[in-house]
Amino acid sequence: MDILEIESTIQRFAIFAQLDRQAIADVARSSKPRCILRGQAAFDQGEQANAIFLVLNGRFKAIQMDPDGSQIVTRLAGAGDLIGHLSAFNETPYPVTAVAILDGEILAWGRRTFVDLLLRHPQLSLALIRYMGLSIEEAHKRLHEATNEHVERRIAHAILRLVRQGGRPVEGGIEIPFPITRQDIGLMSGTTLQTVSRTLSAWQKNGIVDGGRQHLVLRDPHAIVAIAEEQ
Amino acid sequence: MDILEIESTIQRFAIFAQLDRQAIADVARSSKPRCILRGQAAFDQGEQANAIFLVLNGRFKAIQMDPDGSQIVTRLAGAGDLIGHLSAFNETPYPVTAVAILDGEILAWGRRTFVDLLLRHPQLSLALIRYMGLSIEEAHKRLHEATNEHVERRIAHAILRLVRQGGRPVEGGIEIPFPITRQDIGLMSGTTLQTVSRTLSAWQKNGIVDGGRQHLVLRDPHAIVAIAEEQ
DNA sequence: CGTGGAGTTGAGTAACTTCAAGGATCGTGG
DNA sequence: CCACGATCCTTGAAGTTACTCAACTCCACG
Known part of the structure; x- marks a missing residue:
């Protein structure tokens, strides 16, 4: 995928939709595309979170594993979803392993790079805040279901x-x-x-x-x- | 609580700690303090989310209720915690009722006002993103516990x-x-x-x-x- | 002194989990 | 092309956790 394709792809995603042409170019330019084959992990739980990823296509599942071996799937991510964003900004280890369940392409940014993007483009921050708000609501809804249904x-x-x-x-x-x-x-x-x-x-x-x-x-x-x- | 007290209080909270004097003043100036007595709600589930709140002191519990009457407590919030931030930015109704379990003081910002603050102060956005990342990890941890322990x-x-x-x-x-x-x-x-x-x-x-x-x-x-x- | 919220404790039971064993399907290598 | 291993799926039977229903006690507060 070349830079122009990347630009036109990401501007359709909700997180980037409010950015102007120049900002999109800035965001796209600092990203690194990467292919992940089915079964491979974009990152592993416990690993130092040095990068944040955007799913361009394909499908990923985020698996969280306990020391005792018990697991849950915290979410699925498809085109337009971010993965790795929870821990990247807090400099904590990735809390899940993100496994591709289909071959796919993702875009990667280094932690520091993405933080700079956020500081340069306040609209991007705002979109991310909205995105994360929805994630929390979703998680709470699941928690409610898990305990009452x-x-x-x-x-x-x-x-x-x-x-x-x-x-x-x-x-x-x-x-x-x-x-x-x-x-x-x-x-x-x-x-x-x-x-x-x-x-x-x-x-x-x-x-x-x-x-x-x-x-x-x-x-x-x-x-x-x-x-x-x-x- | 006067404006100077507010400034000195909030600058100690993690979300505002990175802001410079001027930014703190900007944030404090646009807030409205409010007292909540034990048993009262800062807002109710289902209500239109027009404001976002910061807990200055006291203690709140966030209760989520299903149509069928089942409930969970999604979180407790104390000094330095935000409440109402999930829905405020997405313009969705509050997903929980925030009840004071102790008399307390909170700071309120209108939705639009706080969004403007975020756009003016990228460091504030970044801090909020970090804060929300921790919330999501916490929610996922609880989800894991709920289903496996x-x-x-x-x-x-x-x-x-x-x-x-x-x-x-x-x-x-x-x-x-x-x-x-x-x-x-x-x-x-x-x-x-x-x-x-x-x-x-x-x-x-x-x-x-x-x-x-x-x-x-x-x-x-x-x-x-x-x-x-x-x- | 009475009322209502909060807490305790018992007995019975339902809903799932666990354990177990066998069957189906896919991919791979001979 | 077929055989084999690995994964995935199905179904049965037994066991257990924790929920539900219920009755009773204790306190705080008006």
């Missing part, structure tokens, strides 16, 4: 999140167009892969979803919304 | 958070110097007041904690850390 509802929420982050309409439903395992869904909804499997099997019997290995299609999205919202 | 451990974590946010050393332990109910602790650790009561009763028998109605003293903080970290 039963599994089936949590799984429904997790799947609706997948849809919002990149569901593709196909004939007879909505497809999740990237590989996702029962394990992943479990880590996103706070349950085990077995429970996810049982739940999806039941839904499949009712014609609500469809799909096989690492693949999911919502046949009746409305039914899933209903499950997510039932008392 | 058993109640006793979660309660221990919740209490350690209380200590970090304002524990006061007293003879024979550490005191939580603001009123906190079993219900609150339950809402902070994702369990019921009954389970909290049982757990604290057991701990009290072992001499780990002490306290009565809305009151808590850690007699053996080390033991609580051990519980929070045991496998």
Whole structure:
């Protein structure tokens, strides 16, 4: 991807949309593009956070692991999402490992470089603040779900999140167009892969979803919304 | 509180610490101080977010409530903490109700006013970005705990958070110097007041904690850390 | 002195997890 | 092209944690 492509790509993303031509050029010029193959990590949990990344395309999952081995998926990131921004500015280690679940391209900035961009372009800071505000609200919503809702509802929420982050309409439903395992869904909804499997099997019997290995299609999205919202 | 007091107070808070004299004056001048009595709310969930607040003193709890009545406490806020910042910049409704659990003073800025401050003082934006990054990490940590740890451990974590946010050393332990109910602790650790009561009763028998109605003293903080970290 | 918020404690139970074992699907190398 | 290993998925049965329901006590405050 050359610099002009980068400019025209990033100016479409919410975080950069308010910047003028010159600012976009400044931002683009100081970035380094990088390809990440499926299965590779953009960075690893615990590593010193020297860079911040923007996803240009592809799909990443952020996995957080405890010393005792337990994990959760804190978020998925697609085109236009930042990753690594939490720790980069506080100079703390990355709190998650960001694994590509599809081949993809990202843009990297050094920590110091990005801080300078923020100081030079207040509109960029403001956009980042808005972006992070939404992340916190999302995290709190998940926390609420995790502590007050039963599994089936949590799984429904997790799947609706997948849809919002990149569901593709196909004939007879909505497809999740990237590989996702029962394990992943479990880590996103706070349950085990077995429970996810049982739940999806039941839904499949009712014609609500469809799909096989690492693949999911919502046949009746409305039914899933209903499950997510039932008392 | 007059303007000079405000200036000298806020410059000690992390979010404003990097600002020069002039910037501090600018920030202070555009703020409106306000007193909140115990039990009152600085703002209510669902209300249009027209203002952002800084806690000068006192203590607030942020409660999030579902349509079905279930609640969680997303955070406690003390001197130096911002409240209302999540939604104010995105012009979404407040996602929580911020209730004072002690009489306190806060500083208020209108949404537009604070955005202008951010645009005028890039260092303020940067500090806010750092602050929000820490909030997200904290939320993700709680999410991890909520889904992978058993109640006793979660309660221990919740209490350690209380200590970090304002524990006061007293003879024979550490005191939580603001009123906190079993219900609150339950809402902070994702369990019921009954389970909290049982757990604290057991701990009290072992001499780990002490306290009565809305009151808590850690007699053996080390033991609580051990519980929070045991496998 | 009465009322309501806060806390305690017991018993029963539901919802998930854990353990277990087998089946399906993918990719890879002979 | 087929065999094999690795990953992913399914389903059953047993076990457990912590929630729910319920009754009772204690205090603070008007």
